Amino acid sequence: MGSDILNLELILPEDEQERISNSDDIYDLLIIGGGSAGMTSAVYAARKQMKTLLISKDLGGQLLWTSDIENYMGYQYITGRELTDKFKAQMQQFPIVDIITGINVEKISRQDNLFLALTENGKSYRGKTIIIATGKRYRPLNVPGEKELVGKGISYCATCDAPLYKGKDVAVIGGGNSGITSVIDLRNISNNIYVINNSNVWQADPVLIERIKDAENFIPMLSHNVLAIHGKDSVTGITVQSIKTGEQKTLDIQGVFIEIGLLPNSELVKEIISLTDLGEIMVDCGCRTAVPGLFGAGDVTTVPEKQIGVAIGEGIKASLSAYKYLLRMT
Amino acid sequence: MGLIKESQQEQLKEKFKDLDEKIKLIVFTQEMECQYCRETRGLMEDLADLADKIDIEVYDFVNDKEKVEEYNIDKIPATVVEGEKDYGVRFYGIPAGYEFTSLVATIMNISSSESELSEKTIEELKKIDKPLNIDIFVTLTCPYCPNAVEIAHKLAKENDFIKSNMIESSEFPELMQKNNITSVPTVVVNNDMNFPGNLPEKEFVDNLIKAVT
Numbered sequence: 001m002g003s004d005i006l007n008l009e010l011i012l013p014e015d016e017q018e019r020i021s022n023s024d025d026i027y028d029l030l031i032i033g034g035g036s037a038g039m040t041s042a043v044y045a046a047r048k049q050m051k052t053l054l055i056s057k058d059l060g061g062q063l064l065w066t067s068d069i070e071n072y073m074g075y076q077y078i079t080g081r082e083l084t085d086k087f088k089a090q091m092q093q094f095p096i097v098d099i100i101t102g103i104n105v106e107k108i109s110r111q112d113n114l115f116l117a118l119t120e121n122g123k124s125y126r127g128k129t130i131i132i133a134t135g136k137r138y139r140p141l142n143v144p145g146e147k148e149l150v151g152k153g154i155s156y157c158a159t160c161d162a163p164l165y166k167g168k169d170v171a172v173i174g175g176g177n178s179g180i181t182s183v184i185d186l187r188n189i190s191n192n193i194y195v196i197n198n199s200n201v202w203q204a205d206p207v208l209i210e211r212i213k214d215a216e217n218f219i220p221m222l223s224h225n226v227l228a229i230h231g232k233d234s235v236t237g238i239t240v241q242s243i244k245t246g247e248q249k250t251l252d253i254q255g256v257f258i259e260i261g262l263l264p265n266s267e268l269v270k271e272i273i274s275l276t277d278l279g280e281i282m283v284d285c286g287c288r289t290a291v292p293g294l295f296g297a298g299d300v301t302t303v304p305e306k307q308i309g310v311a312i313g314e315g316i317k318a319s320l321s322a323y324k325y326l327l328r329m330t
Numbered sequence: 331m332g333l334i335k336e337s338q339q340e341q342l343k344e345k346f347k348d349l350d351e352k353i354k355l356i357v358f359t360q361e362m363e364c365q366y367c368r369e370t371r372g373l374m375e376d377l378a379d380l381a382d383k384i385d386i387e388v389y390d391f392v393n394d395k396e397k398v399e400e401y402n403i404d405k406i407p408a409t410v411v412e413g414e415k416d417y418g419v420r421f422y423g424i425p426a427g428y429e430f431t432s433l434v435a436t437i438m439n440i441s442s443s444e445s446e447l448s449e450k451t452i453e454e455l456k457k458i459d460k461p462l463n464i465d466i467f468v469t470l471t472c473p474y475c476p477n478a479v480e481i482a483h484k485l486a487k488e489n490d491f492i493k494s495n496m497i498e499s500s501e502f503p504e505l506m507q508k509n510n511i512t513s514v515p516t517v518v519v520n521n522d523m524n525f526p527g528n529l530p531e532k533e534f535v536d537n538l539i540k541a542v543t
Contacts, residue, residue, distance in 0.1 A: 006470065008333055008334060009428045010338045010430055065473055079473075080473060151516070152510075157513070160513070161472075163469040163499060163500040164506060164511060166500065185471075
């Protein structure tokens with residue numbers, strides 16, 4: 001371990017984590033999701049004096065599991081948790097925003113001219129407008145062995161788990177930015193790192209590839225699919241197949257890091273709006289959807305490029321579109 | 331050596347003004363043969379310098395047998411966060427990286443005259459009436475881990491039967507292997523059952539109670 005691993009992360013707890021005035025109220029705006037997009041929407045809504053409720057499983061979303069951020073303007077380097085904390089503080093300074101965390105919204109429905117958000121604990125909240133900013137979650141590989149071995153050698157967080165694979169042989173599945181970032185986390189810890197990608201090129205940014213291409217333990221396997229993950233109590237190997245030759249190979253490894261992208265958390269609106277083939281909510285450049293009063297922001301939508309900066313911009317647009325929509329309603 | 335940055339020192343001084351009870355950081359170390367013993371001791375000394383209400387005691391794992399026994403310490407570096415009494419809260423390995431957040435949150439919680447747990451959790455915890463040992467395996471680079479450590483330490487403060495230990499995995503590879511730890515945070519209950527620790531308070535407690543009943 002290098003000394004940089006000891007760098008102290010200090011995230012002081014908030015004095016107030018949840019606040020809600022009266023759940024019978026009709027809100028001007030409901031925001032579902034508390035990631036970069038949702039928290040930004042809340043700040044803009046507050047400044048327009050819209051009575052707002054934000055409901056989310058957590059505050060931070062995907063930011064919470066981003067270790068190093070080097071492409072968010074204003075900070076040459078910041079960790080996901082630090083940035084989350086800054087976003088939270090900025091949002092929580094506005095008392096007009098009610099916040100409920102720790103709970104999932106299961107379903108959005110219509111009631112007269114209002115939107116109804118139903119939570120997993122059976123409560124419901126009403127709003128004149130709504131922004132869906134529920135983001136994305138890890139995409140599973142869907143191969144035999146995966147479900148059974150999650151937490152037994154299959155990891156979706158290389159930053160967290162890399163130190164557990166000291167001197168071990170591992171496989172990283174995926175050649176995008178997340179996959180190659182995992183290799184960066186693992187390269188000074190693990191023994192051999194097989195990197196399996198179903199495309200014949202790397203999708204990751206060249207600047208990331210540059211950092212690993214000379215690492216001795218980096219074993220690239222382009223144009224390969226994963227057929228199965230093996231192991232009983234823990235991972236012992238994976239079987240891969242070359243897309244070009246059809247040849248199958250079993251690699252002896254003790255850890256698998258799956259980094260093949262993300263799935264949109266859009267199930268909650270599927271009854272009131274049709275989703276794309278990828279499961280995303282289709283939005284226009286003002287974050288409007290086919291349902292008047294319902295807006296989408298960030299990774300859960302069809303917006304190209306899933307980036308923190310993009311999610312911020314989308315959160316702003318969605319909030320201001322909702323504000324304009326309300327003005328016309330009254 | 332100064333692991334705590336100047337800006338963090340200022341933040342902490344401000345935060346530590348809210349301390350209620352006095353806190354004692356009891357560090358078990360040994361000059362030789364311990365990866366982060368020196369750094370752990372330095373970190374705790376620096377913390378103690380930031381608040382009048384935080385004191386530090388340092389013991390040698392080999393020479394101070396009596397204290398080692400009193401606090402039931404079986405590996406080093408170890409840090410006990412003691413308040414009004416010893417609630418059974420331990421950090422094994424250095425609480426640096428993301429775990430520094432756990433350490434500070436735990437100091438605040440142990441010092442506080444109130445419980446930070448929900449009423450429902452406090453009610454649920456009454457079901458635990460036998461000794462219960464919680465080991466939370468973490469890494470210093472895991473952003474989800476402090477959540478698990480903070481909850482477990484709060485539970486230990488609330489219920490005298492519960493002991494809670496943060497274990498920094500990479501410093502104790504033999505324990506990692508013995509408990510088959512392949513992802514973090516993993517919570518090991520009574521050296522036997524385990525569950526993934528990245529859970530909200532309610533689910534954390536549900537899993538704990540399921541594990542012992």
